[in-house]
Amino acid sequence: MNFPPHFDHGELVAVLTTQPLGRALDYKAPEGGCHLGAFVEVPLGPRKVIGVVWGAGQGDYDYAKVRPVIRVLDVAPMREEMRMFLTRAAAYTLTPMPAMLRLGTRAPGLGDPPSMRKVYRRGAQEPERMTDARRRVLEVLAEYGDLAFTLKELADQAGVTASVVKGLVDQGAVHEEDSPRDLPFARLDPDLPGKALSADQAVAAEVLAEAVRSERYGTTLLRGVTGSGKTEVYLEAVAAALRAGRQALVLLPEIALTEQFLTRVQARFGAKPAEWHSGATMTERRRIWRMVGEGQAQLVIGARSALFLPFQNLGLIVVDEEHDTSYKQEDGVLYNARDMAVLRASICGAQVVLASATPSLETWANAEAGKYRRLELTSRYGAAVLPEMRAVDMREAGLPGDRWVSPVLKQEVDARLERGEQAMLFINRRGYAPVTLCRACGQQIGCDHCDARMVEHRFLKRLICHQCGESRPMPEACPSCEVEGKLAPVGPGVERLGEEAAALWPQARIATLSSDMYGSARALKAEIAGIAEGAADIVIGTQLVAKGHNFPKLTLVGIIDADLGLMGSDLRAAERSFQLIRQVAGRAGRAEAPGMALLQTYQPEHPVIRAILAGDEEEFWAAEAGERRQAGVPPYGRMAGIILSGPDLAQTFDAGNLLARQDGALRKIGAQVFGPAPAPIARVRGRHRVRLLVKAEKTAPLQEALAQWVAQLRLKGDLRLAVDIDPQSF
Numbered sequence: 001m002n003f004p005p006h007f008d009h010g011e012l013v014a015v016l017t018t019q020p021l022g023r024a025l026d027y028k029a030p031e032g033g034c035h036l037g038a039f040v041e042v043p044l045g046p047r048k049v050i051g052v053v054w055g056a057g058q059g060d061y062d063y064a065k066v067r068p069v070i071r072v073l074d075v076a077p078m079r080e081e082m083r084m085f086l087t088r089a090a091a092y093t094l095t096p097m098p099a100m101l102r103l104g105t106r107a108p109g110l111g112d113p114p115s116m117r118k119v120y121r122r123g124a125q126e127p128e129r130m131t132d133a134r135r136r137v138l139e140v141l142a143e144y145g146d147l148a149f150t151l152k153e154l155a156d157q158a159g160v161t162a163s164v165v166k167g168l169v170d171q172g173a174v175h176e177e178d179s180p181r182d183l184p185f186a187r188l189d190p191d192l193p194g195k196a197l198s199a200d201q202a203v204a205a206e207v208l209a210e211a212v213r214s215e216r217y218g219t220t221l222l223r224g225v226t227g228s229g230k231t232e233v234y235l236e237a238v239a240a241a242l243r244a245g246r247q248a249l250v251l252l253p254e255i256a257l258t259e260q261f262l263t264r265v266q267a268r269f270g271a272k273p274a275e276w277h278s279g280a281t282m283t284e285r286r287r288i289w290r291m292v293g294e295g296q297a298q299l300v301i302g303a304r305s306a307l308f309l310p311f312q313n314l315g316l317i318v319v320d321e322e323h324d325t326s327y328k329q330e331d332g333v334l335y336n337a338r339d340m341a342v343l344r345a346s347i348c349g350a351q352v353v354l355a356s357a358t359p360s361l362e363t364w365a366n367a368e369a370g371k372y373r374r375l376e377l378t379s380r381y382g383a384a385v386l387p388e389m390r391a392v393d394m395r396e397a398g399l400p401g402d403r404w405v406s407p408v409l410k411q412e413v414d415a416r417l418e419r420g421e422q423a424m425l426f427i428n429r430r431g432y433a434p435v436t437l438c439r440a441c442g443q444q445i446g447c448d449h450c451d452a453r454m455v456e457h458r459f460l461k462r463l464i465c466h467q468c469g470e471s472r473p474m475p476e477a478c479p480s481c482e483v484e485g486k487l488a489p490v491g492p493g494v495e496r497l498g499e500e501a502a503a504l505w506p507q508a509r510i511a512t513l514s515s516d517m518y519g520s521a522r523a524l525k526a527e528i529a530g531i532a533e534g535a536a537d538i539v540i541g542t543q544l545v546a547k548g549h550n551f552p553k554l555t556l557v558g559i560i561d562a563d564l565g566l567m568g569s570d571l572r573a574a575e576r577s578f579q580l581i582r583q584v585a586g587r588a589g590r591a592e593a594p595g596m597a598l599l600q601t602y603q604p605e606h607p608v609i610r611a612i613l614a615g616d617e618e619e620f621w622a623a624e625a626g627e628r629r630q631a632g633v634p635p636y637g638r639m640a641g642i643i644l645s646g647p648d649l650a651q652t653f654d655a656g657n658l659l660a661r662q663d664g665a666l667r668k669i670g671a672q673v674f675g676p677a678p679a680p681i682a683r684v685r686g687r688h689r690v691r692l693l694v695k696a697e698k699t700a701p702l703q704e705a706l707a708q709w710v711a712q713l714r715l716k717g718d719l720r721l722a723v724d725i726d727p728q729s730f
C-alpha cells in the first residue's frame, strides 16, 4: 500500500471544507501530523467543521496567526484519485469545490468521534405523555424496524430536536446503546457458476472481461433489446473485476433498484452486494462508505450518487439504462452520472459499460465515432421474440371524453385474461387527473408557487404540485370563485385509468402502481415482487413500471397516450418518447409467450410513432443525428444553460438581459447566447426562473469562457445563478 505524503506537526496544510468559501484555508498540522487527503476537524470562525487536507499550505501570511487542525478523523484519507475526480468534475460542471466536496463526503456522521456513536432503537415502554413530536420519533423507529439510528439521524428523520429523543430515552420509550462496529459485507464469489450464456452473450461477456483484465480505461456501449441478457453479460464483467481483486459499481436509475435485481445479483455471487440509495438509513450509508473505502465492499449497486463513494480499487462501472434522464441530477450540483462515470473511470483506469436498449444520442454518437466500443445482443434470450407493435388510431376509436381504453385494446386485454396472462396499461401521468377545472368559473387550479397545475391525487385525497411538492387537501369549493361542488377532473391520470379498468374488468385483479399509493419504497418493492409472481391480472402504471422489472406472464402492453411527450418545442422530445415507448413496450413477452404492444395515438403518421412501429432504431437515430448536427446541438455541439432565479420576475429578467449583453467572453470562442427566456420550469417554490442558453462548437473551451462570463454578474439581493452544462432540454 502506498502511503500518501505526510505533513509533520506544525507544518502548514491547506484544508478544503464544504463551507461556501471557495478555496482551501491554511492550518497547522496537529500533533502526530497528518496525511495528504486526511479528514480533519478545523476551527472556522467560532465553529468547528470537517474538511480534507488538500495540499501544502500557502504560507502567505503570519505563521503565528494560523490556527491548528483540531484532530484527524478516524477514517482513511481521501485518495488522490478521488481528489482529482472531484476537481475535474467541479471544473466540468462549473461547480464550486465546496459543493463538490460535499458530494464526496456524504457519509453522514463522518464527524462523530467513534466513542460518541450511540445508536437508538425502539424501547420497551410507552411514553407517559404522548406529543406529536414524540409520536413522530416512534413512527420513524417503527417504520425502520430493526435499524438503529444515531441521535442526529433520528432527530432529523422525525423533524424534532435531539432533546425530544433524549426525553423518550429517559422514559424508556427509546433505547440507547453503543454503536456496533461496522459489520463487514459477506464475500462475493465470482466463481459460482453463472447462467450458461448463449453464443452472442458469451462473446460480449468475454470482450468485457478481457477489457476489465486490461486494468485500463475504456467505455463500451452494450446494446440489446430488453430481455436480451445485458444484465447476465455485465454481471460476467463484474465477476472479472472481482476475480482481479478490484471493486465494481453498478449504477441503476433509482426506481430500478428492486429486490428482484438484488436477488439476482445475490444468486450469481452467493452474497448480497452493498446497496446505496436515497432510502438507505444513514447508519447503513456510513457502513457502506467505510467498507467501500477499505476495499471490503466488493460490489456496490447504487443510484447516481454512489459514484462519489471512496472506492479503493475500482475496476468497473456499469451504467444500466444509460439513457435514463434520472441520471442527470437537477438539484444542487448539476451533473450527469453517466458522464461522470466515464470521467471517474478514466482517472482510475477502470472500464465503463453503458447498457441500454435505446441508447442516448450522445452515447450513440460516441460509439459511431469510435470513442466507445460497441457490443450488440441482437435477439432476446431463448425463444422470446420482440413484441409485435401496433398503432391504434384514436381518431377512429369513438370514445366518450372520459374513457381512454379503445375497443381494440379492450379486446386484447380480454384475450389475455382468458388465457391467464398479464396485461399492462401504461400512462405517464401520476395522480387522478392532470387538470382540475371549475365548471362554474372555468378556472384550472394552479400552484401558488409554481407555474404548474395542481394535480388531484384521489387516493391521497389531496391536490399536489408535481413541481414543488406543495400539497393541500382536495377542496370542496373552487379556490377562485368559491362555488361548491363544481370542480371536475379533466384528462386521465394513472388513478383514473385504474377506475376505468375496474369498470371494464370487474373480475380482474388490478394493481395500480404509483409511487404515492405506497407508504414506503419497501412496500412498493413488495407489490412489484408480488406482481412478478402473478398476483395481478392487469398492471396499471406510470414510468415506474417501465424499468427493470421482469413480469414473466406479461404479454400485452397498452400505451394509453403514445403522443404524450411528442408535444413541445424541446429538441430532445423525440428521443425521449422513442426511448420510453420502446422501453415500456419491451416489457411484453418473455421466453414462452410472445408479446404485443398497442400504441394509442392520434397521429399514427408521426415520424417517431412510425419509427417505433417499424422497429428501425438505426434509421431513427441516424435521422435524429442529422437534425442535431444541422442545428449544431449536442452531441454535435455543446450547450450550457444559465439559470437565474429570484423572487422578482422583472429583476431576474433584468439580470439575464445584462448578462446577455456582456457576452464578450463567449463571442471570443465563437459561442452564441439565446435568451433570457422563462426556464422550462418557470417558477418553483415562489422563485422565478429565467434561462439563457449558450451554444458552442464541439471543440470550443466552453467552461473557461462561461466562468469568465458569469463572473461579471454581481448577484444582488436574493438572486441566484446556476450553470447547467449539457442541459436535458434545449
Ligand code: ADP
Pocket (backbone or CB within 6 Å): 195, 196, 197, 198, 201, 224, 225, 226, 227, 228, 229, 230, 231, 232, 233, 381, 550
Ligand atoms: P436485459 O438486461 O437485456 O433486459 P436480462 O439479463 O434481464 O436482459 O435477461 C432477461 C431474462 O432472460 C432474465 O430473466 C434472465 O435471467 C434470462 N436470461 C438471459 N440470458 C440467459 C441465459 N444465458 N440463461 C438463462 N437465462 C437467461
Ligand code: ZN
Pocket (backbone or CB within 6 Å): 447, 448, 449, 450, 451, 452, 465, 466, 467, 468, 469, 470, 685
Ligand atoms: Zn408548486
